[in-house]
Amino acid sequence: MTDGSVHVEFRGVSKRYGETVQAVRQLDLEIMRGEFLTLLGPSGSGKTTALMMLAGFEDATEGEILVDGRRIDNVPANRRGIGMVFQNYALFPHMTVAENLAFPLEVRKLGRGEVADRVRNVLDMVQLPGFGNRRPAQLSGGQQQRIAVARALIFEPKLVLMDEPLGALDKQLREQMQFEIKDIHARLGVTFVYVTHDQTEALTMSDRIAVFSAGRIQQLSTPRELYERPQASFVASFVGENNRMAGTVEAVDADGGLSVRLDDGGGRLGAMSYGRSFPPGARVLLSVRPERIALVQDGASAPNEVAATVLQSVYVGDHLRLIAGAANGQKFIVKLASTPSLPTPEPGAAIRLGWRREDCLALDP
Ligand SMILES: Nc1ncnc2c1ncn2[C@@H]1O[C@H](COP(=O)(O)OP(=O)(O)OP(=O)(O)O)[C@@H](O)[C@H]1O
Ligand SMILES: [Mg+2]
Structure with missing residues (x-):
C-alpha cells in the first residue's frame, strides 16, 4: 500500500564501468513509499547495478539518487538504513541462525534483551520459530533464504532491496516464497525494490514492474498493463506465456x-x-x-x-x-x-x- 508520496528517486542516473561498459543509462525512476517495485530484465540489463547504487555499494557516474527527497550520494552504505537480500544467501556459516540475525543489530548497538526479542519476532515472521540455534548448513535452501529475508528485515528498515533472492530455489519453493515475501511486504508496509529476470515472479509479486534492457527502462507499468499493453517488442517478448x-x-x-x-x-x-x-x-x-x-x-x-x-x-x-x-x-x-x-x-x-x-x-x- 502506497501513500502516494515518492520514497526513492533516480534522476538521470548513469553508470559506466571503465570506458566501454555502460551498465545503466540515464535512469529516471520514482519509487513510491510502500510500493513493491520490481526491476525485471534479462541478464546484464543493469538491474543489479541500479540496486547497488541505491544501496551505496556503487557510485553513479552521472545523475543523483534521492531518498525522502534528499540526495544520498555522500551517505555510506551502512548509514542508509536499507535492508538487503542477495542472491547467494550470504549467511555467515560459522554463526548460528540467531547470531546471523543479531549481526545487523549489534552493528547498531541494540541491547541484549531487545536483540533477543527481535530475533524471536523475525523468526516467527518467516515461519521458522525455534531455528535460532541451528547453523546455516543445517538448513534447507529455502530455510536459508527465509533467514536471509529475516536478517534484512530485523532492523526494521523502511526500504528493502532484494536481488534475485529466490534464484537458487526449485520451482515449487520459489512460488511458495513469492507469496510469503509478498505477504511480509503487505504486513510491514515498507518499500520493496525487487530484482528478478523471471516474468512470472515479477507479475505475481509487484505493484509495478520496470522492464530493463541494456541499461534503460523500456516500460514501467503495473503487471496488468505490462502484459496487456506492451510498448516495445522487447517487452512483448519478455513478458508473457511461453x-x-x-x-x-x-x-x-x-x-x-x-x-x-x-x-x-x-x-x-x-x-x-x-x-x-x-x-x-x-x-x-x-x-x-x-x-x-x-x-x-x-x-x-x-x-x-x-x-x-x-x-x-x-x-x-x-x-x-x-x-x-x-x-x-x-x-x-x-x-x-x-x-x-x-x-x-x-x-x-x-x-x-x-x-x-x-x-x-x-x-x-
Ligand atoms: N564491476 C563491474 N565491472 C565491469 N562491468 C560490470 C561490473 N558489474 C556489472 N558490469 C556490467 O554492467 C552491465 C550490467 O550489469 P548488472 O549486473 O547490473 O546486470 P543485471 O541486470 O543485474 O544482470 P543479471 O540478470 O545477469 O544479474 C553488464 O554488461 C555487466 O557485465
Ligand atoms: Mg544482477
Whole structure:
C-alpha cells in the first residue's frame, strides 16, 4: 500500500564501468513509499547495478539518487538504513541462525534483551520459530533464504532491496516464497525494490514492474498493463506465456542463429539467441509464444515444424487455445486467432505446428 508520496528517486542516473561498459543509462525512476517495485530484465540489463547504487555499494557516474527527497550520494552504505537480500544467501556459516540475525543489530548497538526479542519476532515472521540455534548448513535452501529475508528485515528498515533472492530455489519453493515475501511486504508496509529476470515472479509479486534492457527502462507499468499493453517488442517478448523446449546447440550460423537439437528425439529447430552467446554443445531452453505458433496446412511448410497431436481444444472467445503433445512428450500451448472460417482441430487430430526461427528465442536453462 502506497501513500502516494515518492520514497526513492533516480534522476538521470548513469553508470559506466571503465570506458566501454555502460551498465545503466540515464535512469529516471520514482519509487513510491510502500510500493513493491520490481526491476525485471534479462541478464546484464543493469538491474543489479541500479540496486547497488541505491544501496551505496556503487557510485553513479552521472545523475543523483534521492531518498525522502534528499540526495544520498555522500551517505555510506551502512548509514542508509536499507535492508538487503542477495542472491547467494550470504549467511555467515560459522554463526548460528540467531547470531546471523543479531549481526545487523549489534552493528547498531541494540541491547541484549531487545536483540533477543527481535530475533524471536523475525523468526516467527518467516515461519521458522525455534531455528535460532541451528547453523546455516543445517538448513534447507529455502530455510536459508527465509533467514536471509529475516536478517534484512530485523532492523526494521523502511526500504528493502532484494536481488534475485529466490534464484537458487526449485520451482515449487520459489512460488511458495513469492507469496510469503509478498505477504511480509503487505504486513510491514515498507518499500520493496525487487530484482528478478523471471516474468512470472515479477507479475505475481509487484505493484509495478520496470522492464530493463541494456541499461534503460523500456516500460514501467503495473503487471496488468505490462502484459496487456506492451510498448516495445522487447517487452512483448519478455513478458508473457511461453512454450519452452530443452535442447543442445549443434551449430551457430554466421548470422548468430542457432541450430538446436531438442532433447528426447524432439528434432532440430532454428532459434535466435539475440545477443546471448551459446557455443556448440551448450544447453539451451527455447521459448516460443503461444500466439506465434500456427498450424501448418497440408502442402505448406514452416521453418520450424513439430508434428503433434491435439490433446485439448478450447474456444476462448477471441482465440482458440490448443494444447498439443509432440511424440517426445513435449506439450505446446497454442493460441489461434478465432475467425469464423477457422476449422477447429479436435482432440486426437494429427497436426503440424510451425513457427519462424525469429520467434524462437534461445535462453539459458
Ligand atoms: N564491476 C563491474 N565491472 C565491469 N562491468 C560490470 C561490473 N558489474 C556489472 N558490469 C556490467 O554492467 C552491465 C550490467 O550489469 P548488472 O549486473 O547490473 O546486470 P543485471 O541486470 O543485474 O544482470 P543479471 O540478470 O545477469 O544479474 C553488464 O554488461 C555487466 O557485465
Ligand atoms: Mg544482477
